[in-house]
Amino acid sequence: MNFVLICIDTLRYDHLSCHGNNWIKTPNLEAFAQESVIFDNAYVGSYATIPHRTDVMKGSFGTPLHPWLPLGFDDPRLPEVLGKAGWATALICDTPHLINGAHGFDHPFHAWHFERGSEVDRHIIDDYGPDRDDKYSKHYSKHVRACTLPQYVRNNRDRRLEEDWSSPRTFKAAGDFVEMNTRREKFFLWVDTFATHEPWEPPEHYVALYDDPQFDPNCKLMGWEPLEMLSPDELRHVKAHYAGEVTMLDHNLGRFLDRLANSGRDRDTVVIVTTDHGINLGAHGIMGKTGTLYEQIAHEVMIVRAPGARPGRRSGIVQPADIMPTILELAEVDVPEECQGRSFASMITGEHDDGRKVAVSGVAINVAGAEKGELVVQDQRWCLIDRTDPSQRELYDKESDRAEVHNVIHQHPQEAERLHRMLTDFLNEHAAHNALVEWFQTGVKGNTSDYRHVPDYLKNFQHYWKGSLNVDVHKY
Numbered sequence: 001m002n003f004v005l006i007c008i009d010t011l012r013y014d015h016l017s018c019h020g021n022n023w024i025k026t027p028n029l030e031a032f033a034q035e036s037v038i039f040d041n042a043y044v045g046s047y048a049t050i051p052h053r054t055d056v057m058k059g060s061f062g063t064p065l066h067p068w069l070p071l072g073f074d075d076p077r078l079p080e081v082l083g084k085a086g087w088a089t090a091l092i093c094d095t096p097h098l099i100n101g102a103h104g105f106d107h108p109f110h111a112w113h114f115e116r117g118s119e120v121d122r123h124i125i126d127d128y129g130p131d132r133d134d135k136y137s138k139h140y141s142k143h144v145r146a147c148t149l150p151q152y153v154r155n156n157r158d159r160r161l162e163e164d165w166s167s168p169r170t171f172k173a174a175g176d177f178v179e180m181n182t183r184r185e186k187f188f189l190w191v192d193t194f195a196t197h198e199p200w201e202p203p204e205h206y207v208a209l210y211d212d213p214q215f216d217p218n219c220k221l222m223g224w225e226p227l228e229m230l231s232p233d234e235l236r237h238v239k240a241h242y243a244g245e246v247t248m249l250d251h252n253l254g255r256f257l258d259r260l261a262n263s264g265r266d267r268d269t270v271v272i273v274t275t276d277h278g279i280n281l282g283a284h285g286i287m288g289k290t291g292t293l294y295e296q297i298a299h300e301v302m303i304v305r306a307p308g309a310r311p312g313r314r315s316g317i318v319q320p321a322d323i324m325p326t327i328l329e330l331a332e333v334d335v336p337e338e339c340q341g342r343s344f345a346s347m348i349t350g351e352h353d354d355g356r357k358v359a360v361s362g363v364a365i366n367v368a369g370a371e372k373g374e375l376v377v378q379d380q381r382w383c384l385i386d387r388t389d390p391s392q393r394e395l396y397d398k399e400s401d402r403a404e405v406h407n408v409i410h411q412h413p414q415e416a417e418r419l420h421r422m423l424t425d426f427l428n429e430h431a432a433h434n435a436l437v438e439w440f441q442t443g444v445k446g447n448t449s450d451y452r453h454v455p456d457y458l459k460n461f462q463h464y465w466k467g468s469l470n471v472d473v474h475k476y
Contacts, residue, residue, distance in 0.1 A: 009049060050103060075336070092192070121151070123154070283296050330345050359379075386423050
């Protein structure tokens, strides 16, 4: 049995036709979903990009969630466990954070391949300048304007054909891997694409499917714009760019699936298509991924095609940490004791549909330094935005309010209290610091004198995209 894990950054679950979307073209994912098991209740664990992938790599949530830190060498990692059991393992990616800045997601694999150029990938430095100065870019955040935008422009100013975009190149490289390993008995391939992460600037023929690509020839709208600046027509145009990214992803993922089928290896390969999180496109007054993990961000895509599995929908709750034990069970490889995830292999085969009782999602809280704490806990119907200030908690009934617009905590206090207890149980089960548990239980933070958010050996770790080079990035 082979395994292909396709992780897509910032893909909203409700932008796929298999989840009810009727205006964005995703024919290849629709065809794939019809042959697959679709999980309707897959939710974020550790947020965002690197914490999510740490969940998957280690099959664990952390204590209780993983911060954004390098992968490290402590717990067993999925590709290492499979490698020791006889699988050839490879990572093919264009997600810059996996490789840039010593994050270390390459080292557990036998081989890795990185397609350069996505967003902040520190790929090129030249003296042309950022060459993006219009009424929108002046209002990008300081971080985007100083660091992200100049690097993105340098990396991609010479793109002309679709094949020049990093995501199509990533899926081509993944197809090449399959062709080069058709005789191999067992392989595990992790394909990780930044495809639908902002900035949204797909080739114009994809934007034209949803809006006039020359909406404003003098300005570019790519998802970095402050929401309050955008007129309804401009917001529609931003959404068209995002939709174009989704359709380009679908097209190139479809090409990869065709090559897998043409090789004959689709018959003995489990393919998992998932995402790390979604994004807000104006809901809750938010453009982007900052703030609370409402449904638009926390709900993940999880679609699995497996030989012999019964296609259909599953309602059980699953999370990213569950992917590792699931793959290992399907591979008939022992799951390391360190794994906190729970296998959903029996849900894939159709034997059961009994996932987790609740999903817990959030950014790892720096207990010593944070002024407030927030985590999301939800079951199939109810979602509690739990906060260390009890008066600020929110409850949503997803059965009648999937968009999570109407806070019903005063109408259903018993449901909020039930989910709150399940959250504190989760914190205790995952070795959360006593101060954090006490904070959520009482609203008062306990003693943090022995708390360490970052291990001592990483105390000088810095995110590589924060302009640490001694270069005037505004000028060059």
